Amino acid sequence: MNHVAKRAVASRATAPTWAGLFVVLAVLTGCTGTGSIFGGSAGPPQEAIQVTPQDGAKNIGPDGRLAVKAPDGRLRSVEVTRTEGARRRAVPGEIARDGRSWTPRGSEGRIRLGAKYSVDAVAVDGSGNRTTRHTTFTTLVPGHRFIGYFKPENRSTVGTGMIVSFDFSRPVTHRAAVQRAIKVTAVPPVEVVGHWFGADRLDFRPAEYWKPGTEVTVEMALRDVEGAPHVYGTQDKKVVFEIGRSQSSLVDAAAHTMEVRRDGELVSTIPITAGAAGKTTTYNGKMVVSEMREVTRMDGRTVGFGGEYDIKDVPHAIRLTDSGTFLHGNYWSDEGIFGSENVSHGCVGLEDVRGGSSDTPAGRFYDRTLIGDVVEVVNSEDKKVAPDNGLGGWNLDWTRWKAGSALR
Template structure:
């Protein structure tokens, strides 16, 4: 399943064979006969089981707004609200009501901070014991005549060797050279790191090749009082850093229906997969993991697929592109789909069970994945993923990447 309408658009040295690892998986109760993947089941109710305010993707939210999480029935099982500022994450204190129908921030935590990004992760259980999940985010207002860059990865995180440092600015940048010069990305051991602009509001940084495992990366953000556009000045002065962990690069062959997982260059597993169906193919190219969700909701209505699918409890979901390509656990397809057929809406599916299992291929891969790991797709009939779709800048040559810098 590709959660986007593209047309409208361990370390163990032993090689594991998943066909022999799991002999039995539960068949999804209530599947229609011949169901191949999410889009081919009956449409679910359009009503959201979990209601979150402010709405997903909202911008310039005022400080007097309040974060609310509600369910019409059943109960909230888990809610986590985080404030993300200058690549640092702070959990917002809150509690679920006694009846389980709502969550609210506690005390002063309920007042939203300016120039911040908030994320909300919620899981609910209905009266029949069925789980559903929602993951949303929004940004708060930045003072007039100021601009800010929301950037990743998070401070002090450990990431995969494919991590790209990425800044998204809340206002268009006219003086790109001044802004790029004010951000310095350095590495130990040293390596040349160059910026590349995607349009007027995004600036990414990467070296010529994947980072070396163990590299310590420092990001000096000196944007305060830098004039990014006439009369609009930066407000950030911050130094953050992250560590590059082990190397893990996974190669998905859409024609062979397999994924080869390599850790530090050594093949540790060959996993059967299902990729995009002929009318909803999977992008080719190198994609970088940007999000990890133990469970999430995927609704075709939000991305142009109408009522083709609405799965509220997709397990072990790993985001690969901003447009919605995921590598995720799949409990609804027949056992023999994996390794033999491409049936999804463009995502990469791994065998899993309802609720997710660490012993299933989906859970096994999820537990061994870092933000910044690389997943490369080959032999799909689709085009190559755009370099600005997620952190897909590795699909540009080093020459083309450097040509996108405002300092050259």
Template structure:
């Protein structure tokens, strides 16, 4: 039974904890996951060889604003195409695609992909999160990823202003030349209103390369929820506004593939997704196409997710994954099971901290993990010192 409890840590979006499955991708999505500089003449296509598409959601994200891309599933249920003028891709944008299909035997499968479109050579933009007008957890970090390497980091950082009400000092920290994150010294206070002013238009980020954005967006910090995962004790303590509301049995990474230690921040949530070990270097050890209640914790592939295939007594007693944190769940996802219960009570920006794992501490640039740096070290990464 332990062989089916494979887990996740790696560098792709379709990754996770699972059991062996078919080697083919039932859901085909084009452009491919992770594609960059996609031209406007390309078209988004979703298709399956048989069965039917149950749901397809395509979203364009520009300057932290989401816009649904209209489209329809064909009469035979085998494909999805954008509607009318929505078929032409916008420049300098990020697109996400979520698709769920059902085969002839009623089995569900899912895929979640993303790609970015071309930015003119003499321009750069910053893809950033969280979304405009969203409500997030107290651990949210404002993260910018730039489409071109930035040479004049001071000029770019100076053109981005992050303020809070009630007021608190917010400082930027550079990870290399294409990523800039902002955070305060400690988690945001619940109820804080955060404003992000992006004044990059005509700012020269590199010789002859200028910014093209001028936007103001904002988000609200909701209640505090911090969950402490004890990998050795096989438990997760969920605290809401400082009070313990539940202790949930979990299964973490096996001794040879342990879970990262440290503070991680929820960056994505999927009711159902596919997790394939081949995308993270684990060969064909697992491929589960309908993992329920998947919550991303790192960019490299650490998830906290529901698990319906492991025996119930695994949770609270054994660590058997390839790095993920598993909660007991039911096939298709059930709100009353621990996986569904936690998913329904989670926000993007909530903190999950792992302790007592034999692995190293998660890198601060792996997802939104910057809380693992001290305030002094964080401020040292600013270009405006």
């Protein structure tokens, strides 16, 4: 990208400066003749145009400074390009109003690792004499990288309880730097705060559920951010998703019912079976739908129940926690248990048929559910679900949520 400054006009005030600089350069270089320093024979161009990092520099780190200066002239144009692999990209920047310096602009101006930079600058003196400078430098190629696996997906429509969640591939010790590099904004605007769960997970949410119709943008500027000593991020990405209609469901484990509300209005009450009394009770608390499968296998050995069950075709499975709590269709139990008994191994079961059907209670609920919808369980004999078990962050009040931010 070219950045053009107006040509300087000579004045009596500037003439002594050029003359003095000519004398100094003549002494230092031993050159002869009367040519301008911008003409080439009176002095080396690096004295007229200074580039940082210096020409030929290697292994420049992410904290390196990129700048171009013309201490005794005016920059006419500056073009900086970055090459990563086979991809070339212009680095945006601005020439100062006095024409003496150029600096990069925005996140694109930050030094990127594993890249080669080239700088082409043109400067003029007060008489309009011109000089050019071409320099190159390369940046550090880190041996260790990290990425953040995130949800929800780009361009998705999600429920009002959706939490933006990052799971990092390596432990993060520089939490403030990483959190600062991730920006979550909303239209209409609302405060969104990040909360760390350990060293490898960062979630974002507002104080209350999102309003329907909100557009949420997640900007990740993690590339070359040092997440831990000598471990740098790779992602430079933007994700946009939309909040759909409001739907929340209240499971009463004691009453064996689930009340479903749309936009605050009760639309249905569904008979359910929850976790059996004793060791297989269902968690209390607010859980957010994070995954939906029309059919899945549920094997008790994967969640600590040994060989107590292995059902290869569970229909209409809606994941509520990472530890294995689902709301799902149940075709193997007697119809009479729904609305009257709790017999599951911790999940919430709705009446269904083998293979699933859109005409069953489970099928109708599944078809009307979005990732990000909230399901809250009350009156169970179990404890409240942990806030980091799935997208359980709504179980923390706003004060405790903000206390988990690294930007305080």
